[in-house]
Amino acid sequence: xxxxxxxxxxxxxxxxxxxxxxxxxxxxxxxxxxxxxxxxxxxxxxxxxxxxxxxxxxxxxxxxxxxxxxxxxxxxxxxxxxxxxxxxxxxxxxxxxxxxxxxxxxxxxxxxxxxxxxxxxxxxxxxxxxxxxxxxxxxxxxxxxxxxxxxxxxxxxxxxxxxxxxxxxxxxxxxxxxxxxxxxxxxxxxxxxxxxxxxxxxxxxxxxxxxxxxxxxxxxxxxxxxxxxxxxxxxxxxxxxxxxxxxxxxxxxxxxxxxxxxxxxxxxxxxxxxxxxxxxxxxxxxxxxxxxxxxxxxxxxxxxxxxxxxxxxxxxxxxxxxxxxxxxxxxxxxxxxxxxxxxxxxxxxxxxxxxxxxxxxxxxxxxxxxxxxxxxxxxxxxxxxxxxxxxxxxxxxxxxxxxxxxxxxxxxxxxxxxxxxxxxxxxxxxxxxxxxxxxxxxxxxxx
Amino acid sequence: xxxxxxxxxxxxxxxxxxxxxxxxxxxxxxxxxxxxxxxxxxxxxxxxxxxxxxxxxxxxxxxxxxxxxxxxxxxxxxxxxxxxxxxxxxxxxxxxxxxxxxxxxxxxxxxxxxxxxxxxxxxxxxxxxxxxxxxxxxxxxxxxxxxxxxxxxxxxxxxxxxxxxxxxxxxxxxxxxxxxxxxxxxxxxxxxxxxxxxxxxxxxxxxxxxxxxxxxxxxxxxxxxxxxxxxxxxxxxxxxxxxxxxxxxxxxxxxxxxxxxxxxxxxxxxxxxxxxxxxxxxxxxxxxxxxxxxxxxxxxxxxxxxxxxxxxxxxxxxxxxxxxxxxxxxxxxxxxxxxxxxxxxxxxxxxxxxxxxxxxxxxxxxxxxxxxxxxxxxxxxxxxxxxxxxxxxxxxxxxxxxxxxxxxxxxxxxxxxxxxxxxxxxxxxxxxxxxxxxxxxxxxxxxxxxxxxxxxxxxxxxxxxxxxxxxxxxxxxxxxxxxxxxxxxxxxxxxxxxxxxxxxxxxxxxxxxxxxxxxxxxx
Numbered sequence: 001x002x003x004x005x006x007x008x009x010x011x012x013x014x015x016x017x018x019x020x021x022x023x024x025x026x027x028x029x030x031x032x033x034x035x036x037x038x039x040x041x042x043x044x045x046x047x048x049x050x051x052x053x054x055x056x057x058x059x060x061x062x063x064x065x066x067x068x069x070x071x072x073x074x075x076x077x078x079x080x081x082x083x084x085x086x087x088x089x090x091x092x093x094x095x096x097x098x099x100x101x102x103x104x105x106x107x108x109x110x111x112x113x114x115x116x117x118x119x120x121x122x123x124x125x126x127x128x129x130x131x132x133x134x135x136x137x138x139x140x141x142x143x144x145x146x147x148x149x150x151x152x153x154x155x156x157x158x159x160x161x162x163x164x165x166x167x168x169x170x171x172x173x174x175x176x177x178x179x180x181x182x183x184x185x186x187x188x189x190x191x192x193x194x195x196x197x198x199x200x201x202x203x204x205x206x207x208x209x210x211x212x213x214x215x216x217x218x219x220x221x222x223x224x225x226x227x228x229x230x231x232x233x234x235x236x237x238x239x240x241x242x243x244x245x246x247x248x249x250x251x252x253x254x255x256x257x258x259x260x261x262x263x264x265x266x267x268x269x270x271x272x273x274x275x276x277x278x279x280x281x282x283x284x285x286x287x288x289x290x291x292x293x294x295x296x297x298x299x300x301x302x303x304x305x306x307x308x309x310x311x312x313x314x315x316x317x318x319x320x321x322x323x324x325x326x327x328x329x330x331x332x333x334x335x336x337x338x339x340x341x342x343x344x345x346x347x348x349x350x351x352x353x354x355x356x357x358x359x360x361x362x363x364x365x366x367x368x369x370x371x372x373x374x375x376x377x378x379x380x381x382x383x384x385x386x387x388x389x390x391x392x393x394x395x396x397x398x399x400x401x402x403x404x405x406x407x408x409x410x411x412x413x414x415x416x417x418x419x420x421x422x423x424x425x426x427x428x429x430x431x432x433x434x435x436x437x438x439x440x441x442x443x444x445x446x447x
Numbered sequence: 448x449x450x451x452x453x454x455x456x457x458x459x460x461x462x463x464x465x466x467x468x469x470x471x472x473x474x475x476x477x478x479x480x481x482x483x484x485x486x487x488x489x490x491x492x493x494x495x496x497x498x499x500x501x502x503x504x505x506x507x508x509x510x511x512x513x514x515x516x517x518x519x520x521x522x523x524x525x526x527x528x529x530x531x532x533x534x535x536x537x538x539x540x541x542x543x544x545x546x547x548x549x550x551x552x553x554x555x556x557x558x559x560x561x562x563x564x565x566x567x568x569x570x571x572x573x574x575x576x577x578x579x580x581x582x583x584x585x586x587x588x589x590x591x592x593x594x595x596x597x598x599x600x601x602x603x604x605x606x607x608x609x610x611x612x613x614x615x616x617x618x619x620x621x622x623x624x625x626x627x628x629x630x631x632x633x634x635x636x637x638x639x640x641x642x643x644x645x646x647x648x649x650x651x652x653x654x655x656x657x658x659x660x661x662x663x664x665x666x667x668x669x670x671x672x673x674x675x676x677x678x679x680x681x682x683x684x685x686x687x688x689x690x691x692x693x694x695x696x697x698x699x700x701x702x703x704x705x706x707x708x709x710x711x712x713x714x715x716x717x718x719x720x721x722x723x724x725x726x727x728x729x730x731x732x733x734x735x736x737x738x739x740x741x742x743x744x745x746x747x748x749x750x751x752x753x754x755x756x757x758x759x760x761x762x763x764x765x766x767x768x769x770x771x772x773x774x775x776x777x778x779x780x781x782x783x784x785x786x787x788x789x790x791x792x793x794x795x796x797x798x799x800x801x802x803x804x805x806x807x808x809x810x811x812x813x814x815x816x817x818x819x820x821x822x823x824x825x826x827x828x829x830x831x832x833x834x835x836x837x838x839x840x841x842x843x844x845x846x847x848x849x850x851x852x853x854x855x856x857x858x859x860x861x862x863x864x865x866x867x868x869x870x871x872x873x874x875x876x877x878x879x880x881x882x883x884x885x886x887x888x889x890x891x892x893x894x895x896x897x898x899x900x901x902x903x904x905x906x907x908x909x910x911x912x913x914x915x916x917x918x919x920x921x922x923x924x925x926x927x928x929x930x931x932x933x934x935x936x937x938x939x940x941x942x943x944x945x946x947x948x949x950x951x952x953x954x955x956x957x958x959x960x961x962x963x964x965x966x967x968x969x970x
């Protein structure tokens with residue numbers, strides 16, 4: 001067994017040193033009826049690398065990779081190019097096979113990259129402080145909502161009508177479990193602004209998303225102002241981190257807390273995970289934040305160093321009074337984010353955002369020019385919704401036959417709505433002019 | 448002959464490493480490295496992107512006003528930056544990582560290779576299901592392994608880490624109680640005082656109230672205390688119990704505990720963090736468990752990555768299975784796999800959705816690769832070797848350190864600080880291990896043992912590695928018993944000395960800020 005170094009001889013010598021006859025002696029506390037003598041039935045025996053690789057490769061071959069052709073799927077995860085050196089960096093054993101940095105003397109590598117990550121996220125979102133990551137954007141959003149309730153000591157959470165339904169579901173679930181009430185405005189492509197009149201004196205926070213699930217970008221400054229007048233917070237959510245290179249960021253809109261998905265920077269699509277949740281807030285709220293925080297300090301020699309800090313918020317110290325139950329987060333995905341952001345730099349990020357926006361504008365022009373296509377998203381970054389008057393599932397299936405993965409049908413996300421003919425399509429720097437031409441040509445044949 | 452013969456052969460000279468100062472701040476192979484923001488500029492970039500064409504904006508004026516100003520680096524600079532930082536980290540690939548309750552085992556490289564196949568890494572969670580049949584089949588296969596190994600009928604795959612799995616299990620319990628019409632009355636969850644902090648934190652996150660139960664002198668649940676806590680039953684939601692527990696011991700009375708909880712009308716949540724001790728040897732389903740999360744990043748070898756990502760699939764008994772979250776994969780009669788994403792039809796009783804998309808696919812690929820590699824026969828050996836290694840450490844060190852409890856342990860050996868001289872603490876022993884080239888054990892946990900030292904070697908250590916580790920720890924333990932004050936200054940040989948955590952928390956500096964202008968002018 002290639003992962004087990006003990007030899008039969010080692011085992012018998014060790015058993016002798018311990019004073020045990022066999023491994024069975026270690027399991028005598030197990031109730032007799034539950035002790036399995038033989039290996040568990042119904043599962044195969046061990047296999048060599050070659051056989052396992054064959055099995056897995058066969059499964060992988062049944063999936064269509066995003067890079068295999070024109071690909072326009074977004075809605076919370078985006079096909080971006082990840083520089084080769086990012087994957088090399090996260091495969092360094094010292095990052096890949098280390099643990100949460102509880103022993104800072106031998107974890108300065110991880111800690112310094114977390115400090116860089118927090119600095120980058122704070123700058124990207126234009127917020128005061130960021131934490132060292134959450135599981136993903138949706139769980140970060142849920143944590144933001146319950147944090148707002150802690151901060152304001154109020155119980156009402158209001159969600160916009162353009163929020164990603166998975167984010168809304170995750171948020172509703174956690175909030176309701178904690179006795180908070182959650183109200184959502186009617187589903188609307190351009191509905192974030194309606195949050196401005198939603199808050200009342202009992203509202204903990206309003207949560208708006210920009211760009212929202214239909215791609216609509218919205219300046220939530222007015223929403224922030226009206227929420228603050230009622231003593232409520234603005235939580236601003238995003239699923240496309242690259243957008244912040246160009247689109248007004250949460251801090252500039254007056255958001256108190258922001259939660260977003262960082263997958264777009266440094267991380268592959270991975271069929272939905274692992275991703276990296278970004279979480280940032282105003283400085284005065286820092287002691288109510290969930291998750292790990294890395295802070296600067298000095299060591300016994302007076303040299304700069306970094307440690308996990310403000311742990312009195314966390315489960316391993318505060319137990320039932322912790323701000324969250326989160327422990328393991330998304331460390332390596334945060335490192336991928338940081339490495340990619342480092343390669344981009346501020347200027348590169350802006351340029352990347354511009355390329356994304358331009359690709360989406362060109363896609364909208366090409367599709368919008370077709371008879372029967374109506375572009376529904378009024379202002380967008382790299383994603384928009386459109387309507388064809390034909391059932392979207394059928395359209396996407398026919399596009400697939402033409403080799404084009406055309407986007408997400410809105411009815412998959414909003415099964416109860418009246419969006420049967422709506423498709424949400426995203427374009428990124430990976431989208432070529434040929435891809436756009438292929439999409440338009442195929443769609444023209446279908447509708 | 449070596450290259451050395453081409454020039455003058457070197458010979459050792461007498462000098463102590465600690466007395467040598469360097470101009471660069473580097474020390475030999477260990478390079479000094481400033482923060483990215485101190486070496487890069489916003490104009491520097493390590494990517495070559497085409498120039499934007501200047502298409503008319505459709506952002507409708509919702510544009511960023513102040514640029515990020517984030518520093519960039521060229522590729523060679525970036526690679527060196529992170530390479531240099533990496534060398535300040537300890538890692539499993541470097542040596543034994545005996546962090547108790549964390550199961551730091553070898554992470555097979557085949558797992559990494561498989562996870563990077565474009566058919567897994569480059570597929571989108573919302574692309575048409577007909578184009579991801581292999582991914583859904585993989586999730587289904589992994590689910591089958593997990594259900595079979597635990598003897599449980601259902602599994603939720605979407606939880607993102609262990610604590611998220613706990614949340615999943617407790618939300619299912621909450622939903623089951625609501626379905627019984629007892630959601631408002633059954634709020635009390637029993638949690639042993641030895642539990643991992645996530646247990647009480649999770650219970651509270653789900654709206655429950657935590658009631659602590661004591662440990663007995665043998666490191667197990669105190670049955671008398673448990674029974675007294677069950678004197679009243681109509682408010683009992685359930686129990687959260689780790690098994691094997693955080694003392695590294697199997698809960699002897701587990702079936703009786705399960706019976707008492709069920710009789711009280713509650714559910715049994717088992718924290719599966721320590722599943723590595725029993726995988727292939729004991730099925731939690733045979734013990735009366737209703738829900739249990741499995742840390743794929745522990746038992747099933749997916750890498751910890753310096754703090755994640757993890758993955759925490761949660762198995763359920765028949766009693767809780769209907770309330771499991773969406774999404775889940777079903778296989779239809781036509782042989783096609785399908786995701787159930789809405790709480791209707793097959794999932795009408797589900798408590799809902801915890802997270803966007805379908806779980807940690809990248810971790811699923813690694814875990815299934817590992818399971819196929821080991822097979823049913825190998826996994827049984829995994830548990831046995833993990834337990835053997837821990838008992839070997841306990842046997843080798845029990846003469847110089849104080850085992851917390853009598854008898855054999857499971858996959859981790861637990862010691863108290865009773866053997867140390869006055870003034871020497873657990874942290875001093877832990878930090879001295881760093882100088883010997885090891886990551887310290889888990890310290891001061893579980894809370895029920897004074898100055899706890901929890902050592903989990905895992906099965907992927909050879910006897911020679913264990914002996915080397917035991918030699919080092921034995922020597923440190925003797926010094927601790929003798930009151931060797933030099934231990935207080937350890938580590939001496941690490942990339943950093945002990946860090947001032949009080950200062951970090953007092954006035955938190957959580958991000959880099961540019962130096963103030965007057966300071967720059969003065970330089």
